[in-house]
Amino acid sequence: MAAACRLQVRPDQQDLVAPVAWSLAEAYANPEMAWPRLVFDGDELVGFVMGCFDPDNPIAAYRCGFWRLNIAADRQGRGYGRFAVAAVLAEVRRRGESRATVTWVPGEHGPQEFYLKLGFRPTGEVLHGEIVAEIHLSEFQG
Numbered sequence: 001m002a003a004a005c006r007l008q009v010r011p012d013q014q015d016l017v018a019p020v021a022w023s024l025a026e027a028y029a030n031p032e033m034a035w036p037r038l039v040f041d042g043d044e045l046v047g048f049v050m051g052c053f054d055p056d057n058p059i060a061a062y063r064c065g066f067w068r069l070n071i072a073a074d075r076q077g078r079g080y081g082r083f084a085v086a087a088v089l090a091e092v093r094r095r096g097e098s099r100a101t102v103t104w105v106p107g108e109h110g111p112q113e114f115y116l117k118l119g120f121r122p123t124g125e126v127l128h129g130e131i132v133a134e135i136h137l138s139e140f141q142g
């Protein structure tokens with residue numbers, strides 16, 4: 001747990017995603033909707049991902065999809081982010097859903113190109129300043 005709380009994205013990415021400790025606190029407070037997972041490569045902790053499953057949420061973008069994704073600064077660009085996305089999509093499938101959503105902060109250092117490459121497509125909505133995008137499981141570039 002201490003290692004998870006120490007996991008850091010790059011300094012220029014820190015305004016894009018909450019710290020892992022913050023996300024773990026949210027998961028503790030919202031166990032029915034949060035799906036938090038640490039990403040390991042062997043014994044090494046390389047990332048954190050949290051799905052969100054809240055089928056009755058009045059906002060469609062928050063019903064089934066991604067809540068957080070943090071890959072350690074010095075472990076980015078090695079496929080761990082794609083692996084984490086695949087893990088959440090497997091859980092989406094397990095729950096009988098066929099579509100997942102994500103929101104991201106637009107901007108130069110943001111994850112937009114990552115998500116577009118994996119097959120996410122913007123819906124045209126913006127929520128709290130973040131771009132809303134969706135993916136159908138069959139479109140995932142895994």
Ligand SMILES: CC(C)(COP(=O)(O)OP(=O)(O)OC[C@H]1O[C@@H](n2cnc3c(N)ncnc32)[C@H](O)[C@@H]1OP(=O)(O)O)[C@@H](O)C(=O)NCCC(=O)NCCS
Pocket residue numbers: 009010013016017068069070071072075076077078079080081082083102103104105109110111113114117
């Ligand atoms: C975005 C993030 C999760 C990507 O994780 P990663 O482990 O570096 O991504 P991967 O190595 O799995 O990359 C998958 C593909 O996306 C591409 N990609 C990743 N980041 C990219 C970027 N910023 N620009 C262009 N392409 C990118 C990779 O080149 C790779 O392409 P390939 O299939 O041709 O090899 C990671 O950079 C991160 O933690 N960012 C900070 C936090 C953040 O923005 N989280 C998302 C919150 S919504």
